[in-house]
Amino acid sequence: MATKKFGLNTEPHEALVGAHRLLFKPEVLGTEFLDCYDRLQVTIRQLRSETDDPAETDTAAARQSTIATRIFLASLMLPESARQFVRWDVMVDGSTTSTYHDPEEAQQAAAEIPGAEVHDVGLQFPDRIFVDLTEWVAELYGGGRPPTSSGGSAPASPTPGRRGKGTSRSRA
Structure with a gap:
């Protein structure tokens, strides 16, 4: 009989930003993280689609994107940190x-x-801090991979039959 032990984080994750100490939930259910991340992505896609010219910078959309990122991060924080953050x-x-x-x-x-x-x-930081915090929480709660990738996917099946030994015309 094989036994495998799995540990659960019980201590909050800590992010130090300047003089500010932000505490994040020790563990979140995979769906909780994905739901929060999905809401962020939907908001950002909506903001991008509202701009007629993607090359044109819309400061209102950029502002809304930053707010959406702050709300996303706060949703993964412990309540006392979230209250000061947003x-x-x-x-x-x-x-x-x-x-x-x-x-x-x-x-x-x-x-x-x-x-x-x-x-x-709420707390105001440079955008680069919000980006770094977002990447960090994706590593913490997303298993070290971007939430859009499917870590549980099986590798592609090999093509049926035997491989031919002829050379491809495109390689010639």
């Missing part, structure tokens, strides 16, 4: 009336209050 305050006359972790919810709340504005008060 946060939008609804403010009236310099006072915070409410706080949201989704920018659309914050916009909806602000629309109901005369003179209200939404302020992004």
Whole structure:
């Protein structure tokens, strides 16, 4: 009888970004990671398709892409880290009336209050940090391979029959 032991991470993964310590979930179900990653990819594809000329840089789309990446990363963090990482305050006359972790919810709340504005008060980093964090969590939770690859796929079957010994005309 063969026995194989599998370990589970119980300690959070830690990312140090400057003076900030971000804690990520020790383990996530494969589907949880893939669902979060899929939502990110859908958002980015939608933003790209809204641009008439792909060569044209749309700053609003780039901004939305960064927000989508931040929300993706926060979804894999422990709650205390996620709360500081993504946060939008609804403010009236310099006072915070409410706080949201989704920018659309914050916009909806602000629309109901005369003179209200939404302020992004979450952590702000250069885009390269968001890219590096995204790649890092893909390694952590995606098994070290990009989420789009199928690690469980079988290799291609060999073609039936025997291989001929003739030379191909295309090689001649």
